Amino acid sequence: MSGLADRLAAVRARLRPGVTLVAVSKTQPASAIREAYQAGQRDFGENYAQEWRAKAAELAALPDLVWHFIGGLQTNKVKYVLPAPRPGAAAPPAVGWVHTVDRLALAQELSRRAAARGGAARVLLEVNVGQEGSKSGCAPGELPRLAEAVARLPALELRGLMCIPPAAEDPRPHFARLRALRDALGLALPDLSMGMSGDYPAAIEEGATLVRVGTAIFGERRPQP
Ligand SMILES: *Cc1c(COP(=O)(O)O)cnc(C)c1O
Numbered sequence: 307m308s309g310l311a312d313r314l315a316a317v318r319a320r321l322r323p324g325v326t327l328v329a330v331s332k333t334q335p336a337s338a339i340r341e342a343y344q345a346g347q348r349d350f351g352e353n354y355a356q357e358w359r360a361k362a363a364e365l366a367a368l369p370d371l372v373w374h375f376i377g378g379l380q381t382n383k384v385k386y387v388l389p390a391p392r393p394g395a396a397a398p399p400a401v402g403w404v405h406t407v408d409r410l411a412l413a414q415e416l417s418r419r420a421a422a423r424g425g426a427a428r429v430l431l432e433v434n435v436g437q438e439g440s441k442s443g444c445a446p447g448e449l450p451r452l453a454e455a456v457a458r459l460p461a462l463e464l465r466g467l468m469c470i471p472p473a474a475e476d477p478r479p480h481f482a483r484l485r486a487l488r489d490a491l492g493l494a495l496p497d498l499s500m501g502m503s504g505d506y507p508a509a510i511e512e513g514a515t516l517v518r519v520g521t522a523i524f525g526e527r528r529p530q531p
Contacts, residue, residue: 310338311345313523320507321517328374328499330520332357333528336364342523343368351405351518353377355386362399374403376468376499376518378442381415388419388427403428405468405499405518408444413456421461428463430499430516431456433487435480436472443469446487453491466497466515477505481512 314329321327330351331339339350339361351374352358362373375387389398400423407413407429420427431453434443444452449467457464467488471480481500488495501509503522510517521527 310341310524313525314342314345314347317506317519317522320510322510324515325510326516328376328516328518329523330376330502330518331361331524332377332520334524335528336361338524339365340368343371347523348372349374351376351520352401355379355383358401359386359389359399366396366399372403373399373401374405374516374518375401376405379404379406379412381412384412384415384419388416388423390419390422391424397423400425401427403430403465405430405516406432406442407456408432408434408442408452410452410455413452413459413462417459417461426461426463428465429456430466430468430497431464432468432470433484435469435483435487436475438472441470441472446483449487450491453493453495457493464493464495466495466499468499468516470502471500471505477501478508478512481505481509481514485513 326349328349328351329342329347332353348370349372387401391397416427432443434441467484469484471477497515498513499516500514501517503519506517
């Protein structure tokens with residue numbers, strides 16, 4: 307009996323219909339992702355572009371696997387997560403979702419690279435709900451302008467908002483705030499990416515449609531490669 311499959315089943319049992327579990331596999335080996343896949347998991351989250359690229363190449367033969375990029379993304383690394391097609395060869399793996407769009411330049415580059423592949427990338431805008439100076443994410447006050455600009459880009463599908471609440475605070479008011487910010491945009495965005503191992507049930511109660519769960523499935527993370 308696999309510990310990983312049991313932990314995955316325990317997390318799944320706490321989801322609600324309409325909530326997608328993104329299994330956060332950063333620092334975990336491709337073999338652990340394969341094990342989760344064999345237990346039925348299809349959506350995986352990664353934080354580091356080069357680490358993702360190596361694992362995605364290793365796992366390229368698994369059908370229906372969906373990659374979510376959930377880490378900070380430098381504009382010059384978009385080429386790794388949405389690589390150009392190679393003439394006469396199978397298209398290299400790409401991420402299907404980017405949860406961490408927090409500035410227009412990044413969104414423009416994602417749209418450009420997605421268009422070159424002939425597809426569209428699904429994106430979420432990361433909001434710095436705790437207004438922490440050190441944190442990534444766009445300020446709540448900047449969100450309406452960013453959302454309108456991103457929604458107009460041709461090869462992106464703007465799906466919703468994402469947040470990582472301040473570690474030392476009760477996350478629930480931050481989850482509620484993200485939902486209110488999404489509703490106030492009036493763009494009918496379907497998704498909220500919020501909730502991690504320690505707080506995903508609360509996030510689901512506050513309207514999460516994507517929960518990002520790592521250690522509760524895979525156990526402790528390895529040292530960052
Ligand atoms: C690592 C990470 C997670 C998963 O965190 P756990 O506490 O291991 O579940 C979720 N979201 C983001 C953005 C992360 O970087």
